[in-house]
Amino acid sequence: MTRVRTAEFVGAVGATGQKPPRDLPQIAIAGRSNVGKSSLLNRLVGRKNLARTSKQPGRTREINFFLVDDRYLLVDLPGYGFARAPKNVRKQWGRLIDAYLRQTPPLLGLVLLVDGRRGLTDDDRRMVEFLEGLGTPTLFALTKTDKLNRSGRRRAVEGLRDALGLDEDQLVETSAQTGLGMGTLLESITALVAEAETR
Ligand SMILES: Nc1nc2c(ncn2[C@@H]2O[C@H](COP(=O)(O)OP(=O)(O)O)[C@@H](O)[C@H]2O)c(=O)[nH]1
Ligand SMILES: [Mg+2]
Numbered sequence: 001m002t003r004v005r006t007a008e009f010v011g012a013v014g015a016t017g018q019k020p021p022r023d024l025p026q027i028a029i030a031g032r033s034n035v036g037k038s039s040l041l042n043r044l045v046g047r048k049n050l051a052r053t054s055k056q057p058g059r060t061r062e063i064n065f066f067l068v069d070d071r072y073l074l075v076d077l078p079g080y081g082f083a084r085a086p087k088n089v090r091k092q093w094g095r096l097i098d099a100y101l102r103q104t105p106p107l108l109g110l111v112l113l114v115d116g117r118r119g120l121t122d123d124d125r126r127m128v129e130f131l132e133g134l135g136t137p138t139l140f141a142l143t144k145t146d147k148l149n150r151s152g153r154r155r156a157v158e159g160l161r162d163a164l165g166l167d168e169d170q171l172v173e174t175s176a177q178t179g180l181g182m183g184t185l186l187e188s189i190t191a192l193v194a195e196a197e198t199r
Contacts, residue, residue: 002186005069007045012062016099021065025106025196026073027189030097031113032123033079036143039176040113041066041076044186051076061093063100072108072193075100081123101134108192109137111185116142116156116173120163128164139170139188146175 011021020026029037038051045068064076077100078093101107110131114124131138140160145153153173160171172188174181 001183002190004045004186007047007050007066007068007074009050010065010067010073012064013100014062014096016096020073020075020104022067022073023106024067024071024073025108025193026065026075026104027108027192028075028077028101028110029113030077030110030127031079031143032081032115032121035079035113035115036176037079037113038076040111040141040143040174040185041074043176043179044182044189045074063096072189074189080127081121098130101130101136106196107136108196109139109189111139111141111189113141113143114160116145116148116153119156119159137192139172139185140164140166141172141174141181141185143174143176145173145180146177 013020029041031037034054038053041051042048042053045066050066051064061078063078066074066076068074077097080093080097101110112124112127112131114120128138142153142156142160145156148156157171157173160166169188172181172184174185
């Protein structure tokens with residue numbers, strides 16, 4: 001089984017034009033505010049409090065970089081779609097994410113998180129379209145599936161697959177609470193990294 005040996009915070013970027021702290025392949029974790037990005041990242045690397053999690057949406061406004069196994073960076077992106085944030089702040093987040101996604105040549109792929117109970121939001125759809133335009137390989141993770149029963153999970157999976165026309169292996173059911181899906185996700189991530197290393 002794929003496991004993470006070491007993970008550490010190596011820096012944050014809060015304005016467009018700032019460079020990532022390491023010149024290494026990057027995998028970004030994206031999704032709306034409060035969808036579970038930081039929790040998933042922590043669970044993925046097996047470190048409870050590495051990325052800051054919060055019950056209050058809209059807390060992380062910077063792009064946070066975590067060095068994994070001295071080999072690649074996991075990137076915790078600020079969440080989008082936080083309705084209560086002032087308009088100018090929302091705009092600034094959008095610009096930051098946009099610039100990051102456009103300007104990062106070693107961005108190998110992105111894990112887009114969707115809350116299993118809520119399904120796709122308009123912001124998610126915009127993000128998907130944007131990523132398609134850039135050609136960034138995208139994996140989808142349904143989050144917080146521990147809060148759903150079996151039929152709810154199936155509905156969520158099928159809903160997302162149908163809405164986006166996803167392949168079977170493009171979508172992973174996850175729970176940061178139980179650890180569901182972490183092995184699968186980590187394998188997909190390390191496969192992308194290994195592939196990049198042979199190029
Ligand atoms: N039940 C459950 N709660 C979760 C899970 N992942 C995140 N949460 C909770 O959802 C809230 C937001 O999580 P966080 O990781 O900070 O979301 P972020 O804003 O996308 O980084 C926190 O209260 C977490 O404890 C999960 O898999 N299961
Ligand atoms: Mg977060």
